[in-house]
Amino acid sequence: MTYSDITPYVKMLSELSDERNNITPDLYAKHKVNKGLRDLNGKGVVTGLTEISTVIAKEVDEDGNEHPCAGRLYYRGVNVKDLVNGFIQDKRYGFEETAYLLLFSKLPTKAELDEFTKYLASIRSLPESFTRDMILKAPGKDMMNILSRTVLALYAYDENPDDIAIANVLRQCLFLISVFPELAVYAYRGYRHYHLGRSLLIRNPKPHHSTAETILHILRKDGRFTESEARILDLALVIHAEHGGGNNSTFTTHVVTSSGTDTYSAISAALGSLKGPKHGGANIKVMRMFDDMKKHIDVKNHSKVDDYLVRLLEKDAFDKAGLIYGMGHAIYSVSDPRAEILKSCAAQLAAEKGFEDQFALYEYVAETAPKLIAEKRKMYKGVSANVDFYSGLIYQMLGLPYELFTPIFAIARIAGWSAHRIEEIQNEGKIIRPAYIGVRTEQPYVPLDKR
Numbered sequence: 001m002t003y004s005d006i007t008p009y010v011k012m013l014s015e016l017s018d019e020r021n022n023i024t025p026d027l028y029a030k031h032k033v034n035k036g037l038r039d040l041n042g043k044g045v046v047t048g049l050t051e052i053s054t055v056i057a058k059e060v061d062e063d064g065n066e067h068p069c070a071g072r073l074y075y076r077g078v079n080v081k082d083l084v085n086g087f088i089q090d091k092r093y094g095f096e097e098t099a100y101l102l103l104f105s106k107l108p109t110k111a112e113l114d115e116f117t118k119y120l121a122s123i124r125s126l127p128e129s130f131t132r133d134m135i136l137k138a139p140g141k142d143m144m145n146i147l148s149r150t151v152l153a154l155y156a157y158d159e160n161p162d163d164i165a166i167a168n169v170l171r172q173c174l175f176l177i178s179v180f181p182e183l184a185v186y187a188y189r190g191y192r193h194y195h196l197g198r199s200l201l202i203r204n205p206k207p208h209h210s211t212a213e214t215i216l217h218i219l220r221k222d223g224r225f226t227e228s229e230a231r232i233l234d235l236a237l238v239i240h241a242e243h244g245g246g247n248n249s250t251f252t253t254h255v256v257t258s259s260g261t262d263t264y265s266a267i268s269a270a271l272g273s274l275k276g277p278k279h280g281g282a283n284i285k286v287m288r289m290f291d292d293m294k295k296h297i298d299v300k301n302h303s304k305v306d307d308y309l310v311r312l313l314e315k316d317a318f319d320k321a322g323l324i325y326g327m328g329h330a331i332y333s334v335s336d337p338r339a340e341i342l343k344s345c346a347a348q349l350a351a352e353k354g355f356e357d358q359f360a361l362y363e364y365v366a367e368t369a370p371k372l373i374a375e376k377r378k379m380y381k382g383v384s385a386n387v388d389f390y391s392g393l394i395y396q397m398l399g400l401p402y403e404l405f406t407p408i409f410a411i412a413r414i415a416g417w418s419a420h421r422i423e424e425i426q427n428e429g430k431i432i433r434p435a436y437i438g439v440r441t442e443q444p445y446v447p448l449d450k451r
Helices: 003-020 025-030 080-089 095-104 110-122 130-136 143-157 166-196 211-219 227-240 248-258 263-275 282-296 302-313 337-353 356-377 387-397 402-427
Strands: 053-060 066-075
Touching (some): 066 080, 066 337, 080 227, 095 211, 110 166, 166 263, 166 402, 282 387
């Protein structure tokens, strides 16, 4: 089917749009419906309870009034900044410890962490011929779609795929956590070979490598990386591993899990959600925005940068969406704790890689954009750089291709999704079924020969 084939139908939709699309903003108020599960202030409607993570962006004073505060993020009650400082001070990798904490609700002992890390490495192997048959034989241009497809394909290789007993679901989740780097990187390798005409390289992971080391080893042509590079990527995985039950992909995990379906279907659905540019693809938007900025103006001239940012807000630059990407968050207003962590990492990496000028540009935009947004949008809710603002820059400095930015998010977030899937199975038992109000008036049926 071509576009010309559907043109008559598109024309018909256009002609009927006024008649058919009567869901106007006033109807939401009339029926007391929170569009997008958000109230009039943009705050998410509470739809569940979780012990897995907590996001704090406001504090309540003695009079019961809420006030924005510096953002805080907790994994199982542990402040993420403390978690990060702990493994940085010990000079070790933190993603495996984070996955353990999210899954088992406690910090592991050294012996438990060593055993868990070795176990993940031991199962980091795809089924025989899976890479050839399920990834390379059907290469695609979007790594997230391939990732979702291959997760679904793994269902057929599981001898007990539909059993949702906790032990079996945990087995499946641990396997997915371990092999996500291979699924993502091999998908990219297939894309490069079949769509870009590059040499095909499939490198096996090493059993002693952490998750971050595995990504860099199987991605790079020579398989080499520095310890600093691996540790910064590991930290990025840690802060992307989880962010409350209300984000779109995690909520999707809860919704699909509540239906009683299998693990592969639930995680594939979450991947479909994360793919969206309003969710996991946001850091790519940030990078492309800066690419466009550098293409059209002298970024060393701050007045020209200011003018470009204003034009972004006025829908006169880049994608004309009226947004400065990487600025603002649905929950955080004063600061995003994840962005603060990544900013320090970006500064360190910029000094090592010779990206000081680019990092300085990011710093300037991060300082200037909130003021312009407040002025142009008449916003008095604080706006600050979010996690997506710096993550793309870090991935760029690590030499990671744009095509893998969102899959790397998924490699991290599979830990949080797994914890939420298990929590949903353990604690709910009822299918999640939100209600929609039908607002179309009744109309008579007209026989075909009288229409």
